Amino acid sequence: MKGPQMNSPAIETTGLVKAFGDTRAVDGVDLVVPAGTVYGVLGPNGAGKTTTVKMLATLLRPDGGEARVFGRDVVREADAVRGRVSLTGQYASVDEDLTGTENLVLLGRLLGHTRPAARDRAAQLLAAFGLTAAADKQVKHYSGGMRRRLDIAASILNTPDLLFLDEPTTGLDPRSRNQVWDIVRAIVAQGTTVLLTTQYLDEADQLASRIAVIDHGRVIAEGTQGELKASVGAGAVHLRLRDAAQREAAERVLARVVDAAIQREPDPVALTARLTAAAGDTAAAEQSARALAELAAAGITVDTFSLGQPSLDEVFLALTDHTAGGEEAA
Numbered sequence: 001m002k003g004p005q006m007n008s009p010a011i012e013t014t015g016l017v018k019a020f021g022d023t024r025a026v027d028g029v030d031l032v033v034p035a036g037t038v039y040g041v042l043g044p045n046g047a048g049k050t051t052t053v054k055m056l057a058t059l060l061r062p063d064g065g066e067a068r069v070f071g072r073d074v075v076r077e078a079d080a081v082r083g084r085v086s087l088t089g090q091y092a093s094v095d096e097d098l099t100g101t102e103n104l105v106l107l108g109r110l111l112g113h114t115r116p117a118a119r120d121r122a123a124q125l126l127a128a129f130g131l132t133a134a135a136d137k138q139v140k141h142y143s144g145g146m147r148r149r150l151d152i153a154a155s156i157l158n159t160p161d162l163l164f165l166d167e168p169t170t171g172l173d174p175r176s177r178n179q180v181w182d183i184v185r186a187i188v189a190q191g192t193t194v195l196l197t198t199q200y201l202d203e204a205d206q207l208a209s210r211i212a213v214i215d216h217g218r219v220i221a222e223g224t225q226g227e228l229k230a231s232v233g234a235g236a237v238h239l240r241l242r243d244a245a246q247r248e249a250a251e252r253v254l255a256r257v258v259d260a261a262i263q264r265e266p267d268p269v270a271l272t273a274r275l276t277a278a279a280g281d282t283a284a285a286e287q288s289a290r291a292l293a294e295l296a297a298a299g300i301t302v303d304t305f306s307l308g309q310p311s312l313d314e315v316f317l318a319l320t321d322h323t324a325g326g327e328e329a330a
């Protein structure tokens, strides 16, 4: 046991806040990121992902709350934190006019490697990331996927204990995304903790062992994939009525039967009921069958009825309705 970092989580924040003028970009975030894993921070545009990452990487000073990285305070012990983390930003940071090799060698030299050591490491990373053929091309001629891979390579020249990847695959095609995912898996296999931000549920699903969903600067759900699927990925019943005038009655019947939130759609004959059971569960099938039977018994004509997974939009809506409703009313 050598100090506070031995058994600490990779990241621990309590009530972390950052405001830009009137915007509370990060509004009281509590996170615990276990060491040695990929942790996903999932959220839509403007949720506060980049701002959170920047505070954790010591690039922005928090306005409130606390954050520790391997037990070190990101403000009071910023140097100690900086020595252990690396960040691949949302926008590529490599120099467009230099080649892949030149970029990596330059950065290696800045990190204090000798020229031969920097060249070796550059060649090794370019090979590992499938960029050997492009090593001597200027980065401005790289595709988006090649650039992203070079960017990640640049951030692990010195193997960090904690790597922040801010939307590493936004804008990439499926093949390039898969390549980046493989790289992330390889980095974690070597013992680095990765905090990954993403707008894609499937990306968090593929890589992360725990996921925090953030919106409007707040964590609105957190857990393992299984836990999130149980709450977030619950089944949804979509139905369309023959007659819009029966919608209120239908809502009452559904509320009684499915024991879950009922949502009115813009279309006046449509309703969505989020179930507490996941779409594949027999409980979900039973609930929907009972709902149909009771709607019929109440004399309500249903034109179409389907049971499925909610879309990601519905998931975000469900989660944000849940937490922001009271505040908006206030």
Ligand SMILES: Nc1ncnc2c1ncn2[C@@H]1O[C@H](COP(=O)(O)OP(=O)(O)OP(=O)(O)O)[C@@H](O)[C@H]1O
Pocket: 020, 023, 024, 025, 026, 043, 044, 045, 046, 047, 048, 049, 050, 051, 052, 090, 199
């Ligand atoms: N330097 C800044 N000055 C003013 N407002 C900012 C600044 N940086 C971020 N914001 C605001 O803070 C909020 C959160 O932004 P942030 O970049 O952290 O979101 P994000 O989750 O990374 O979004 P995206 O998915 O679009 O990258 C947004 O409303 C944004 O406009």
Ligand SMILES: [Mg+2]
Pocket: 049, 050, 051, 090, 166, 167
């Ligand atoms: Mg961002």
